[in-house]
Amino acid sequence: MEALRELFRDYRFAVGFVIFLFLVVLAFLSFASPYDPIRQLQVPRDRPPSRAHILGTNSKGQDVFWEATFAIRNSLIIALIAGLVSRIVAILVGFVAGYRGGTLDRVLMGLADGLLVIPLFLILVMVAMLLRGSMTLVNTGLLLAFFGWAWDARTIRSQILSLREREFTKTSVLSGNGTMSLVIREYLPFTTPLIFSTLINNIAWAIGMEIVLAILGLVRLEIPTLGTTLQWAITYQAMLLGHWWWISTPVVLTILLLVALYWLSVSVSEYLDPRMRIQRIGARS
Amino acid sequence: MLPVIRAEDLQAFYVLETLRGKKVVRAVNGVSLVIPENTVYGLAGESGCGKTTLLKVLLGNLEPPLRHFGGRVLYRVDGEYLDALALPEGKRQKLRWTYISYIPQGSMSVFNPVAKLRTTFMDFLESHVSGKMRQELLRHAEEHLERLGLSPKILEAYPHQLSGGMRQRVAIALATLLNPRVILADEPTTALDVVAQRAVLQLLSDIQRKLRNTIVLVTHDMGIHATVTTRMAIMYAGRIVEEGWTQDIFTTPLHPYTQYLIRSLPRIGDKRLRESAPGSPPSLAQLPPGCPFHPRCPLAFERCREEVPELEEVGEQKVACFLRRASHVVTS
Amino acid sequence: MSLLLEVQNLTKVFALGSIFSRLRLTAVDRVSFTIEEGEIFTLAGESGCGKTTTARMILGFEPPTGGTIRYRGKALEEFTDRKSWFREVQAVFQNPFETFNPLRKVESYFFETVFNFKLAAQKDQAERLIEEKLQAVGLSLEEIEGKYPSEFSGGQLQRASIARALLTNPSLLVADEPVSMVDASLRMSIVNLFRKLCDAFAVSVLYITHDLATAYYVSDRIAVMFRGNIVEMGKVEEVLGNPRHPYTRLLLESIPEPDPAKRPEERIVFLEEREEYLRAGCKFAGRCPEAWELCGREAPQEVEVDGVLVRCHKWAK
Ligand SMILES: Nc1ncnc2c1ncn2[C@@H]1O[C@H](COP(=O)(O)OP(=O)(O)O)[C@@H](O)[C@H]1O
Ligand SMILES: Nc1ncnc2c1ncn2[C@@H]1O[C@H](COP(=O)(O)OP(=O)(O)O)[C@@H](O)[C@H]1O
Numbered sequence: 001m002e003a004l005r006e007l008f009r010d011y012r013f014a015v016g017f018v019i020f021l022f023l024v025v026l027a028f029l030s031f032a033s034p035y036d037p038i039r040q041l042q043v044p045r046d047r048p049p050s051r052a053h054i055l056g057t058n059s060k061g062q063d064v065f066w067e068a069t070f071a072i073r074n075s076l077i078i079a080l081i082a083g084l085v086s087r088i089v090a091i092l093v094g095f096v097a098g099y100r101g102g103t104l105d106r107v108l109m110g111l112a113d114g115l116l117v118i119p120l121f122l123i124l125v126m127v128a129m130l131l132r133g134s135m136t137l138v139n140t141g142l143l144l145a146f147f148g149w150a151w152d153a154r155t156i157r158s159q160i161l162s163l164r165e166r167e168f169t170k171t172s173v174l175s176g177n178g179t180m181s182l183v184i185r186e187y188l189p190f191t192t193p194l195i196f197s198t199l200i201n202n203i204a205w206a207i208g209m210e211i212v213l214a215i216l217g218l219v220r221l222e223i224p225t226l227g228t229t230l231q232w233a234i235t236y237q238a239m240l241l242g243h244w245w246w247i248s249t250p251v252v253l254t255i256l257l258l259v260a261l262y263w264l265s266v267s268v269s270e271y272l273d274p275r276m277r278i279q280r281i282g283a284r285s
Numbered sequence: 286m287l288p289v290i291r292a293e294d295l296q297a298f299y300v301l302e303t304l305r306g307k308k309v310v311r312a313v314n315g316v317s318l319v320i321p322e323n324t325v326y327g328l329a330g331e332s333g334c335g336k337t338t339l340l341k342v343l344l345g346n347l348e349p350p351l352r353h354f355g356g357r358v359l360y361r362v363d364g365e366y367l368d369a370l371a372l373p374e375g376k377r378q379k380l381r382w383t384y385i386s387y388i389p390q391g392s393m394s395v396f397n398p399v400a401k402l403r404t405t406f407m408d409f410l411e412s413h414v415s416g417k418m419r420q421e422l423l424r425h426a427e428e429h430l431e432r433l434g435l436s437p438k439i440l441e442a443y444p445h446q447l448s449g450g451m452r453q454r455v456a457i458a459l460a461t462l463l464n465p466r467v468i469l470a471d472e473p474t475t476a477l478d479v480v481a482q483r484a485v486l487q488l489l490s491d492i493q494r495k496l497r498n499t500i501v502l503v504t505h506d507m508g509i510h511a512t513v514t515t516r517m518a519i520m521y522a523g524r525i526v527e528e529g530w531t532q533d534i535f536t537t538p539l540h541p542y543t544q545y546l547i548r549s550l551p552r553i554g555d556k557r558l559r560e561s562a563p564g565s566p567p568s569l570a571q572l573p574p575g576c577p578f579h580p581r582c583p584l585a586f587e588r589c590r591e592e593v594p595e596l597e598e599v600g601e602q603k604v605a606c607f608l609r610r611a612s613h614v615v616t617s
Numbered sequence: 618m619s620l621l622l623e624v625q626n627l628t629k630v631f632a633l634g635s636i637f638s639r640l641r642l643t644a645v646d647r648v649s650f651t652i653e654e655g656e657i658f659t660l661a662g663e664s665g666c667g668k669t670t671t672a673r674m675i676l677g678f679e680p681p682t683g684g685t686i687r688y689r690g691k692a693l694e695e696f697t698d699r700k701s702w703f704r705e706v707q708a709v710f711q712n713p714f715e716t717f718n719p720l721r722k723v724e725s726y727f728f729e730t731v732f733n734f735k736l737a738a739q740k741d742q743a744e745r746l747i748e749e750k751l752q753a754v755g756l757s758l759e760e761i762e763g764k765y766p767s768e769f770s771g772g773q774l775q776r777a778s779i780a781r782a783l784l785t786n787p788s789l790l791v792a793d794e795p796v797s798m799v800d801a802s803l804r805m806s807i808v809n810l811f812r813k814l815c816d817a818f819a820v821s822v823l824y825i826t827h828d829l830a831t832a833y834y835v836s837d838r839i840a841v842m843f844r845g846n847i848v849e850m851g852k853v854e855e856v857l858g859n860p861r862h863p864y865t866r867l868l869l870e871s872i873p874e875p876d877p878a879k880r881p882e883e884r885i886v887f888l889e890e891r892e893e894y895l896r897a898g899c900k901f902a903g904r905c906p907e908a909w910e911l912c913g914r915e916a917p918q919e920v921e922v923d924g925v926l927v928r929c930h931k932w933a934k
């Protein structure tokens with residue numbers, strides 16, 4: 001709680017948090033939606049915002065506001081799956097490679113480097129094309145996760161490598177700690193800021209990638225996400241026809257989401273930075 | 286002996302904003318010093334007593350959170366006294382390295398870790414010497430190293446390739462390139478083994494003898510003061526508690542703290558028990574009332590707990606203790 | 618007195634540079650010594666002579682290239698898990714500010730040691746045990762509770778580090794330069810502590826240092842090491858009172874004498890360690906005032922002179 005109170009002193013955190021909270025509330029509103037997100041022609045088409053439809057309706061005969069609540073929910077689900085799964089892989093690979101070293105390290109880092117040097121975007125597009133029919137939320141999330149761990153695993157590994165040489169590692173071993181508790185007790189506090197900021201960055205990246213894949217038509221377009229909403233608006237030439245409410249909704253939501261994530265990431269990683277933490281400890285005495 | 290630097294009742298504190306309000310660390314708390322020319326002047330005291338801070342103030346290097354609260358620092362430049370803390374920034378920059386130079390604690394920070402030493406030396410010379418060709422400057426650096434008994438080949442090395450002792454000696458060479466009148470050396474021997482220490486001290490004495498300038502040598506190791514300094518001051522909790530000729534201080538230490546420092550030194554051939562001063566130094570943010578040493582002093586009496594003793598002359602020495610005489614806290 | 622630790626022909630070779638390079642550095646070269654029960658044994662020498670590498674091998678942090686380490690007759694490899702070794706052999710390190718993780722409370726290492734080694738079952742039992750060890754070094758649980766390393770002085774941290782090492786009631790404490798980063802004014806209080814632990818709890822100490830003055834003060838026997846070899850070993854009064862090896866003499870002369878009337882006159886030669894390690898013959902020949910032609914050609918063997926082992930051609934004659 002002390003931590004939260006201090007974080008809220010940072011205006012970036014406060015603003016980021018409020019925006020994010022607002023988007024999450026929107027996502028949850030989807031459960032109260034009076035409309036089915038997939039069915040078309042449920043309402044009159046192409047109406048500008050009004051009392052009945054606060055963000056208007058689109059050319060498919062859907063309410064833009066309620067569609068947007070589904071879109072943001074689904075985009076967040078994809079991004080969270082991608083972010084969490086790739087974090088778990090990155091942490092496991094980074095910790096094991098860094099602490100064990102030797103052949104295992106070389107194999108794991110070889111894999112990571114392999115993923116890093118191939119033109120990631122092309123491969124992603126190719127795989128998505130192959131799997132097109134089965135690109136559900138979960139699969140899209142997993143696909144993005146598969147490509148999102150390599151760089152961060154490398155960063156975590158190099159941090160572990162330098163921590164391993166520090167003297168307190170030996171104190172911990174002499175205190176009878178096994179590898180697992182050593183890594184969790186001694187190293188995790190140093191890597192959490194990194195893990196946190198890469199988690200937030202990775203979520204932002206996944207949201208962006210999903211939009212790109214959707215615009216290329218490589219995901220299941222009937223599932224509303226920020227990407228598919230944008231894709232439909234483009235297909236129906238919403239811009240040309242002056243249906244600004246339709247196209248600007250996903251754009252504004254995406255920008256809000258990315259800005260909120262950026263500010264959260266910056267302030268959280270500053271707060272967790274070991275140097276800052278040591279300073280705070282120093283200020284207590 | 287004319288002074289090169291005079292400090293008059295200097296006060297400089299770190300002012301820190303914390304969650305629980307303002308915290309004031311009284312690192313230099315009323316220091317007066319006369320540092321004569323052509324000597325090695327020692328400054329002793331345990332870590333955290335304010336030695337590095339005092340050097341920063343003598344150098345005129347006051348950056349937040351360190352703030353100047355009173356007193357003056359006078360440099361004697363060409364027979365005239367300059368108030369160092371009142372000088373305009375440009376003027377002070379000019380005196381830096383030519384009049385006064387500084388070897389910071391932990392020599393690694395002086396060098397660029399990814400560049401050859403030659404680059405560091407050339408960058409330094411180019412930014413401080415105008416109107417000379419690169420070739421001339423390089424020759425100057427090489428000749429300087431040779432004069433100090435170091436091989437000019439060292440310029441081709443990277444900092445991490447040198448041992449701690451060698452790196453420290455190169456840092457000293459760098460700080461003396463422009464023949465400064467005063468060299469402030471902050472713990473140049475700490476973290477070195479005894480052999481490397483000897484090599485560094487040898488170099489410092491050589492430089493002092495050649496340039497006939499002043500070296501202010503900061504170290505908590507009394508053995509080193511005994512080996513190279515002529516005069517010395519003992520610092521405790523931001524104050525000078527004793528000052529005088531090194532010889533006198535070692536034969537008749539007046540302050541109880543100094544007595545502990547000297548009598549606790551182990552000597553080969555003597556296995557009798559040696560005791561450090563009991564307890565640990567006070568926090569400079571929460572000084573005890575009265576003499577700052579009184580909580581650790583076995584001789585403390587009523588007055589020590591209430592009044593702060595001033596630094597006063599006793600014969601040729603100065604001491605800040607109400608006893609004002611060599612009373613033995615530790616026998617040896 | 619009985620034999621506690623026996624080190625025989627301990628050797629460590631490091632490959633320098635890349636894996637393809639041929640350059641080998643023998644950081645520790647066939648080092649043998651023993652430590653008796655209840656004894657303080659000093660391993661002395663300037664930096665880069667292999668002291669830390671020796672300590673790391675004894676602690677099992679570094680596999681030796683050759684040689685054996687035995688504890689009460691049982692070889693290190695026979696201790697199947699590290700924990701049973703650390704129950705007997707504990708360590709204190711050089712830099713008190715690096716000994717504990719700056720992001721963790723100091724007390725956590727105490728409780729972890731107690732519970733990992735099953736020294737107590739309940740919290741209050743653990744606290745009693747911890748309090749006892751902290752008292753032995755002049756601290757108390759109250760003083761360290763809830764605090765992070767940055768809230769202590771170097772001397773306090775070094776005491777805490779010793780107290781933690783004592784929790785398992787080890788018979789041997791390996792102390793790698795335990796006072797070189799501690800303030801000179803507090804140094805003796807730590808050194809005295811080793812003497813006290815040795816006398817009161819019969820803990821043997823492997824005291825590693827470059828400072829012969831404290832070595833003389835605190836230890837019973839001493840081995841002087843130079844570039845991987847032990848060059849002189851024996852009773853401390855004998856070795857330091859009447860040094861035979863020229864290197865021991867150099868180390869003794871390098872101690873800053875706490876007496877301004879006796880300033881050193883002689884100048885010392887200072888060579889970089891790498892070049893000395895790779896030397897043929899006696900590794901000290903480059904700096905030795907008494908070296909002659911044989912010293913540059915042939916490595917000297919150990920000889921015993923009046924109960925002291927010396928590795929120098931001058932004494933082999
Ligand atoms: N940048 C800083 N900010 C706050 N406090 C500082 C800073 N630098 C030093 N101090 C405090 O000032 C006191 C004196 O420090 P210092 O001059 O470095 O002592 P010494 O060199 O004698 O070890 C110490 O208590 C230290 O914690
Ligand atoms: N991991 C390592 N790889 C290569 N060389 C090493 C390694 N550890 C130590 N050395 C070398 O071994 C020698 C002895 O080092 P060390 O045992 O640390 O000496 P000391 O503790 O006496 O200062 C030094 O030359 C050092 O550079």
Ligand code: SF4
Nearest residue numbers: 576579582589606607
């Ligand atoms: S003034 Fe008093 S307390 Fe301070 S050193 Fe002297 S006798 Fe001790």
Ligand SMILES: [Mg+2]
Nearest residue numbers: 336337390471
């Ligand atoms: Mg300092």
Ligand SMILES: [Mg+2]
Nearest residue numbers: 665668669794
């Ligand atoms: Mg070492």
